[in-house]
Amino acid sequence: MSSHVGNHAGRIAQLPLAKIDVRARRPSTAELEQRVRVDASGSAAGVSVVRVAPLLAVFGAEGNRTIIIGRTLVVVDAQNTISLEASVAAAWKEEDGTRGSFDVVDLSRDDKLSNASALISSIMPFRKPLAEASSEDVAAGIAKDLCEKSRESVADIRDIRYFLEHELARSSAGDASDVDHTTIVASLLQLNIICGRTADEARETEREGLWVYITDPEAYHSYRVLQEPKIISCAEAATATTRTWMRMHDAAMRQCGAMRSLLESESIAIRSLISSATSISSSKEADAQSRFNVLAAIASIGLGLPALVLALYGANALVPITTMPRLAAFAPVIVALLVAAGLAIHQGIRTKRGNIWIFSAAGIVVFLIVLLVAAGLLAPETNL
Numbered sequence: 559m560s561s562h563v564g565n566h567a568g569r570i571a572q573l574p575l576a577k578i579d580v581r582a583r584r585p586s587t588a589e590l591e592q593r594v595r596v597d598a599s600g601s602a603a604g605v606s607v608v609r610v611a612p613l614l615a616v617f618g619a620e621g622n623r624t625i626i627i628g629r630t631l632v633v634v635d636a637q638n639t640i641s642l643e644a645s646v647a648a649a650w651k652e653e654d655g656t657r658g659s660f661d662v663v664d665l666s667r668d669d670k671l672s673n674a675s676a677l678i679s680s681i682m683p684f685r686k687p688l689a690e691a692s693s694e695d696v697a698a699g700i701a702k703d704l705c706e707k708s709r710e711s712v713a714d715i716r717d718i719r720y721f722l723e724h725e726l727a728r729s730s731a732g733d734a735s736d737v738d739h740t741t742i743v744a745s746l747l748q749l750n751i752i753c754g755r756t757a758d759e760a761r762e763t764e765r766e767g768l769w770v771y772i773t774d775p776e777a778y779h780s781y782r783v784l785q786e787p788k789i790i791s792c793a794e795a796a797t798a799t800t801r802t803w804m805r806m807h808d809a810a811m812r813q814c815g816a817m818r819s820l821l822e823s824e825s826i827a828i829r830s831l832i833s834s835a836t837s838i839s840s841s842k843e844a845d846a847q848s849r850f851n852v853l854a855a856i857a858s859i860g861l862g863l864p865a866l867v868l869a870l871y872g873a874n875a876l877v878p879i880t881t882m883p884r885l886a887a888f889a890p891v892i893v894a895l896l897v898a899a900g901l902a903i904h905q906g907i908r909t910k911r912g913n914i915w916i917f918s919a920a921g922i923v924v925f926l927i928v929l930l931v932a933a934g935l936l937a938p939e940t941n942l
Contacts, residue, residue, distance in 0.1 A: 580643075580646060581645055581646070584628075584629065584645040585631060585643075587769075590608055590610075590631070591772060593606065593608055593631070594772060594773055597635035597637075597639065598633050598635045598639040598641035599641065604635050604636050604637075606634060606635040606636075606693070607633070607634045607635075607694050607696075607697040607773050608632065608697070608769065608772050608773060609631075609698065609701035609768045609769065610630070610631055610701075610766070610769040611629065611630045611632065611701045611704035611705045611708065611768065611810070612628075612629060612630075612704075612708050612759045612814060613629055613630045613704070613708055613759070614626075614627050614709075614711045614712065614715075614759075614760075614817070615707075615708070615711055616711055616714035616715065616718075618652075620657050621652055621656065622651075622652055623651070623660075624650070624651045624663070625649065625650045625651075625660065625752055626646050626648075626649045627646070627649075627752070627756045627759055628644060628645045628646040628647040628759065629644070629759060629763065630642055630644045630645075630704050631643040631644070631645070632697050632700045632701050633697075634693040634694075634696045634697040634700070635693060638691070638693055638696050640696070640700065642700075646665060647755065647759065648662065648663075648665070648755055649662070649663035649665060650663060650748065651663050657721065658718055658721050658722050658725065658745050659741065659744075659745045659748075660745065660748050660749070660752070661748075692803075694802070694803050695802055695803045695806070697803075698803035698806040698807050699803070699806050701768055701806075701807075701810050702806050702807070702809050702810035702813065705763075705810045705813035705814050705817070708760075708813075709813045709814075709816055712817060712820045712821060712824070715749070715753060715756075715821070715824060718749060719746075719749060719824060719827060719828060722742055722749065723831055726742050726743075726746075726834070726835055726838070729742055729838075739835070742835070743832060743835045746828050746832050746835070747832065749828055750825055753822075753824045753825045754821075757821035757822055757825065760817040760818040761818050763814050764811060768807065768811070774801070776793065777800065777801050777807075779791055779793040780794055780795060781804070781808070783796070784796040784797075785811075796808075862894075864891040864894055864895070
């Protein structure tokens with residue numbers, strides 16, 4: 559099995575790739591130490607170099623995207639044969655084609671990891687190693703490229719957050735009846751979990767120094783002194799001449815730090831959005847209560863005043879409407895309905911729902927007028 563591997567200048571190189579293995583279980587430190595004693599394919603012959611890089615990848619079309627997080631174990635043997643063994647800690651997939659709504663994937667099912675193998679193979683922008691490059695150089699270069707690729711994937715997470723932020727703004731509008739505010743908040747919570755878990759992976763990888771101490775403890779301690787000059791250690795601070803691959807290792811570590819920092823910033827932004835969503839919900843509830851109060855006041859005018867007029871005059875004195883005095887007695891009823899309609903139209907214009915309120919108010923007024931007039935004209939004459 560082989561893979562095309564390109565350098566940053568655009569040249570394509572063919573590096574021997576023993577295998578790409580994807581599983582849900584992380585290797586322990588003891589297993590990593592055992593892995594050094596075999597070659598890339600797992601045979602007992604030879605000694606290998608190992609590195610561990612954080613894994614974050616977003617792949618698939620919008621509405622059908624999958625997010626996987628975890629680690630990638632890079633194994634390079636003495637012949638520069640490579641083995642990539644990814645351990646997926648968690649995965650999420652957009653459910654039912656709904657953009658931005660992710661659901662946790664059950665990693666116990668092997669078919670859920672089948673696409674991950676192809677993904678790992680497709681995100682290998684490895685530089686072409688020099689002819690004299692050692693297995694340490696190759697391992698450091700691959701680890702750096704994987705760290706950089708995972709850091710670049712944070713931009714995909716940011717795009718998802720931007721989309722949910724836009725949807726939250728839409729759901730906050732008064733006429734956004736097609737946007738579910740609660741669903742957006744749930745999606746933001748899930749995205750915050752993704753950012754938090756991925757940041758943990760980057761933080762641990764950075765703290766462990768890509769697990770370089772498995773094969774080169776001296777280089778690990780030298781780099782630790784470079785990171786923290788005040789640390790108590792007998793090792794000299796690492797320089798570009800400490801190891802031929804030290805600059806590449808430093809670049810990988812910086813990619814891990816940048817990845818962690820970006821994800822933490824995303825988590826802060828997402829938590830701010832969730833807090834804003836809570837404020838928006840409270841504001842919308844207050845607006846709804848205010849609109850209900852206005853509707854109740856309009857209803858009390860449109861129904862209460864006519865009822866009061868009928869109670870004062872008595873229905874028998876007003877119906878049937880066969881004379882002008884009786885018709886004039888209905889004037890307060892008509893005025894009350896027109897006032898209620900005017901208030902409804904004003905409220906509709908103020909809340910940018912003028913057409914709905916105008917048609918509704920006009921319909922209700924016409925219906926009540928027809929009802930009252932018809933009842934007044936058709937009511938039988940009553941002699942008291």
